[in-house]
Amino acid sequence: KQEVTQIPAALSVPEGENLVLNCSFTDSAIYNLQWFRQDPGKGLTSLLLIQSSQREQTSGRLNASLDKSSGRSTLYIAASQPGDSATYLCAPYTGGGNKLTFGTGTQLKVEL
């Protein structure tokens, strides 16, 4: 059974800092991995989907990397802003209709 760990569970940084969120997973036989953002009381929004054949995927100030063999992914946020405050979840996909496993997330607070 896939297990997903996200470290740290919570993070508080001053505005403007570059930061890295970590995601590790136990089953490396994944097809892809998604990073999501969840604002309080809201649904999840997909930020990046990185295929197993890719090493990196970028969208604006966000960069996700994937090291499939070691079971790790990182989400890099450049020049953080208060609007980036949210919970970030990663979810590796191992195939089939029920093989998307979510981590419990990293709660990020970016302070002025």
Added chain:
Amino acid sequence: EAQVTQNPRYLITVTGKKLTVTCSQNMNHEYMSWYRQDPGLGLRQIYYSMNVEVTDKGDVPEGYKVSRKEKRNFPLILESPSPNQTSLYFCASSFRTDGELFFGEGSRLTVL
């Protein structure tokens, strides 16, 4: 606007009173899924559907039913709700099972 719509967004009910949470997507997605989110447990899949008339159990299906009579709709039915079904529920959809997942805004259910 492409979206996944859930109703109701908030509901307080009593044990044993049947209820249905509706989910509708306007993106012509094949795949739809229901999750529940609980503190400390993260997101767990309840049921999913690969296409019309095709549904299957996720990780926590007990106490829930679903149907997929039309491509756009995937209602979640609680025949006899119990307090342990108090949770935040999310519907999600995607073009394929390995595709970008789109979430609804969530339905917060309290069972007294």
